Amino acid sequence: MRVDLKSLAAEPAVAGVKDKVGRKVYEEELEKLQTDLVRMQQWVKQSGTKICIIFEGRDAAGKGGVIKAIMERVNPRVFRVIALPPPTEREKSQLYVQRYLPHLPAAGEIVIFDRSWYNRAGVERVMGFCTEEQAQKFLASVGGVERAIVDSGIILLKYWLEVSPEEQTRRIEARIDDPKKVWKLSPMDVLSYERWYDYSRARDAMFAASDTGWAPWYVAQSDDKKRARLNILSHLLSKIPFERIKSEKVKLPKRQKAGSYVEPDQPLHRIPEPF
Template sequence: MSLSQIPDNDELMQRISRDLVDSYDEELELELEDRAFDGEGHYQVDDKAARQAYFRELFRLQGELVKLQDWVQNTGQKVVILFEGRDAAGKGGVIKRITQRLNPRVARVAALPAPNDRERTQWYFQRYVAHLPAAGEMVLFDRSWYNRAGVERVMGFCDEAEYEEFFRTVPDFERMLVRSGIKLIKYWFSITDEEQHLRFLGRIHDPLKQWKLSPMDLESRRRWEAYTKAKETMLERTHIEEAPWWLVPADDKKKARLNCISHLLGQLPYQAVQHPPVELPARVRNPDYLRHPPPPEMIVPQVY
């Protein structure tokens, strides 16, 4: 860009404003995933005023999350947040909104696949320990070591001795994490039988969501009552003072996100970190510098 091409202040502010709108469009794109399925093959349209109110509050909370991230990084905090719940309960949606405007080097998501043959022979918690945060980091677990108390129990992937050993071990494991300086926050996203039924139908009828349905998800639907019993046992035996469970009513996805983020912000005594003003330095311009245009065949075709 030559000196004559540098925009004046008004044009510069207009460009910045357009970039800001584009960033909000990313959130709108995410919201397209949340079309409400009515069970008859039709999608409902949200009330415009309610939708605007939701976005206003979401953007405000995301601004607070940026402050939280800054505080975590500057004070060397270590934060672990567990998200558990039934299939289609909305865990992934809230994780997306929490991390959307954060630095992925500070706020990481851990979504572990099923253990491989080697991991099955390890200490049960070993593969989760590898993902715990260092100072200045937040880790959000999209499902966690509580797989043993839920899917493994219901689907028969662990035996009775392994199941009982988990409950004997997990309180001590979590207390050890807390004593080491980790702030551990545990959320269970709770949805009704009817709501999960509708969300599964929505995935079946939406080609953009069908990949979310696995044979395990379908089987979990059949075993609803077994999952309920497993959840109740899990909450009863692992709700400890050092790391209590927090239940998020999640039939309304948008309210669940806002309530969860608001609660999360209240669990940490973060403060805005003061930084010196940032000034953009002038680019050094050398008279002998010449930018060579790339060969045309290297340029991506401008289809749009």
């Protein structure tokens, strides 16, 4: 299902704006959306709702930036980000999705997978880390696994971030030249960069097999990172039927009196103050 997230959002993030989103507009809209994320968090915690959000996409498509925008103002005890390392030898011998299942949300939790079990349909298939037979078996079974997840009461949202080849090249070259970003560029990114159309074929096969009525894919074009973040957050909020929870206004009590306590002359280890 190839969709424009703006058409799905209850209130399009930046309606009528076709050029790249400017910083002022972005920050204003992001503040509103992050406020609603905090409200949603309160409702999720009180209602015991379980939410699982999957982010997949091209290398350098901006998954990390979207996740950062979500996590910036919320409670990490309610929102958890799962980014699993490569499987151990023991995990390789397990049912493929088995190592992901313990991370699914319990009541009052929101789990974000920064890449997920769809590694098998993408990087593992394209880079030869699994056999074609293993990839096909995964695609044949993943719909049933996700049906079981949804039937257990978990709200499952799957997002794919798509970027143009030109913009991907620009971002990867920027990582090479920027010492603050070079850590983002793994050897696997370099190896996979040339296999654009192998990834396109793998993506198309993944959509065909796993875009279901109970767990559809939502696709965001992310050449404009700011627009993509706003649209995804807006769409995410529109898919969760949360209600605003009224909370009592906090009133600070008076501090206790010092009594016999005396501040020491100087902390044991004072840090330097170069500024």
